[in-house]
Amino acid sequence: MISREQLIQQIKQKKSFLCVGLDTDIDKIPAFLKQYPDPIFEFNKRIIDATRDLCVAYKPNAAFYEKHGVKGLQSLIATSRYLPEDCLSIIDAKRGDLGNTSEMYAKAFFDEASSGMSFDSITVSPYMGSDSVMSYLAYPDKWVIILALTSSIGSKDFQYLHTGEGYLYEAVIKKANTWAGADRIMYVVGATKSLEFVDIRKIAPDHFLLVPGVGAQGGSLEEVCRYGMNKDCGLIVNASRSIIYASNGEDFAEAARAEALKVQQQMQVELEKAGVI
């Protein structure tokens, strides 16, 4: 559990708004880890140990674990339990469904007694509307992170459709703003969309935005900050592959730390520039 105030405090203390994406792929982790009973967890554990003072959030991508069936879920559960309490834990699951089904997903990801996992937040696809979100919001102190504008090529298919409420992604933000405030909802906005941050900040000035797409996907941290940062920072920028696969030798954790440190130092510059710290 990490509140908005605690998150802001963490950002100021660590001079970082980095989220490390745990998109852990068995085919990409160092070969020597395969001697361990749970190589994926072993990898994550060492990545976490090496980066926890440099980042404010971790985001396992559910798909990478589900791929391996029961074994993968065990790795995800072990990882969720190992995540440090001072970091926001995000399960990148993109579940969105009817109310009674979303209740079940909420138990899956928020209720340790039910599933073995308790993340602080979950990413949700908004297509099915309020139903998709309300069941998660019923958990006090948990966050819902709603897809608004994503960074992939497919984002053009629907997210930029003109609606009576602006582009679809703007309509999503405006509507979701009526469901809860900036202390319970965040939005996903891809890093490759720098100029759109300007319009998004008009309708979501205070919200935290979870920003994937810096690093391997080509987004610029400086541009994201120029257009997206607010007085509390208001950004959590995710990097996955560029950090966790910085090396695939025995030094992978140190290499990940070096890469995370580089990002943290850039973030410190941006936080100072904007007067957040």
Next chain:
Amino acid sequence: MISREQLIQQIKQKKSFLCVGLDTDIDKIPAFLKQYPDPIFEFNKRIIDATRDLCVAYKPNAAFYEKHGVKGLQSLIATSRYLPEDCLSIIDAKRGDLGNTSEMYAKAFFDEASSGMSFDSITVSPYMGSDSVMSYLAYPDKWVIILALTSSIGSKDFQYLHTGEGYLYEAVIKKANTWAGADRIMYVVGATKSLEFVDIRKIAPDHFLLVPGVGAQGGSLEEVCRYGMNKDCGLIVNASRSIIYASNGEDFAEAARAEALKVQQQMQVELEKAGVI
């Protein structure tokens, strides 16, 4: 694996286009099942045995299994392996994500060697566009079932937004029609939307539509058929709670069969009325 032709043949043979939704909730199944090592699978097994000649599809709702963590996933895997080959197996998972992530979800639900599960089809949320769908379509003979118009209250939030391509749900169908044909893609259309079927049939005359919301959610089978049926039937109508929870005593499987039979008989009337059989 079940092709479009095989599905149509099954419908004609069984005189049914029923999908039994396996939204199996531990709190709602008969108490005596709790003596079994895997009560959820035991319940599903008996429901399947009792209904397999009356339906053409089964649809486990992933959330109900994920809720229970590793145990739940084991129940889902066991259920997936027990599903009869002559029925379309649908995992109702509503996953939609970037290309490389959707690839992982495809392995989770389509690739038995990877995850232990191989469903014929998956429901997908379209918000992220083509990326969400292409990785699933890469599996020949598998189906993608795209959310178009859902039956919940939240469907009003975005699906009815006016876009340059009609309502958002129409824009989704038109765009998805360019990704693959009626032999690979189906659309979810809620049963409470009878009149909208008319417009949907104008842009998707040949597609199968997966129709939840008959039964517990109040949709009318007759209306769905009047407006939605095409010459090949073109409908798979799902019922979950009304069938699987028809009784919560020791006779639950017989009660489920009786309820499924009632629906099948109504479906036979509709198929005859429309000249499909």
